[in-house]
């Protein structure tokens with residue numbers, strides 16, 4: 001039985017094509033119309049509707065933040081880091097700076113930070129925009145909507161930027177749930193003032209994003225723009241529905257390795273409240289659940305959870321990038337999902 005499982009796995013490990021990679025939607029230009037099609041294409045890539053402020057992880061769809069609550073009459077809104085104002089949409093924001101600002105009265109486009117910013121920024125969704133303060137770096141971490149205690153992951157993230165003048169400075173960095181850099185890309189430039197840029201990246205081979213790092217321009221807000229200095233603000237955030245990663249681990253974790261001998265694929269599932277009713281395992285975009293069920297053996301109980309182990313010949317992993325995602329469903333309709341990205345440098349020793 002186990003041998004059959006390993007033989008079947010040999011077929012899918014070798015047959016799987018290379019990592020499908022990211023799906024990139026990007027655009028830049030003088031106004032909202034210049035990026036609207038890219039924004040809409042990214043929403044379509046994520047699939048489903050906008051889940052708004054609905055508590056709990058929904059099946060499919062996305063979340064959005066346009067910063068426009070309170071409308072044109074709202075005053076400047078300041079938040080500390082971590083910023084949990086949008087915890088009900090499953091995202092919390094961190095910065096090494098002093099906090100965050102959502103623009104508002106007396107000057108809706110951040111002009112109160114520096115009078116020289118008059119005419120520099122534009123909103124994609126009017127009237128309010130967003131920035132970290134005293135830093136041009138921030139991070140978005142994901143959790144179950146309405147519950148910051150349960151970490152989660154998404155299938156994609158995108159943001160609107162305004163005044164991206166300098167190439168390669170403004171960037172998005174996507175990290176796996178276990179903390180490895182999955183993908184990085186610069187936001188496209190639109191020369192001139194009050195321009196808009198959009199970058200949205202989703203993943204279609206099972207990759208998951210536990211954290212996104214955002215770099216806006218090359219100086220913190222408040223400084224003057226001068227030769228070589230580029231101040232960039234943000235508008236709409238759009239991201240896939242956060243699904244819990246809690247208590248779910250895959251070993252080997254995301255890493256680069258040279259695989260030579262036999263290795264154990266180990267799935268760890270922490271304690272759960274309701275019976276496990278479904279499971280799905282995806283390798284490089286292919287459903288390999290049936291194959292793995294023929295190989296996985298229950299292992300040691302760990303603090304109320306359980307591990308499953310499948311011994312594999314290491315030579316089966318072909319060189320290149322590979323993604324393994326595990327998703328579990330429970331009788332209380334909750335889900336857990338996580339994924340690793342393995343970069344195999346070679347399958348033979350010199």
Ligand SMILES: [Ca+2]
Pocket residue numbers: 066067068123124125126127128129235236
């Ligand atoms: Ca807005």
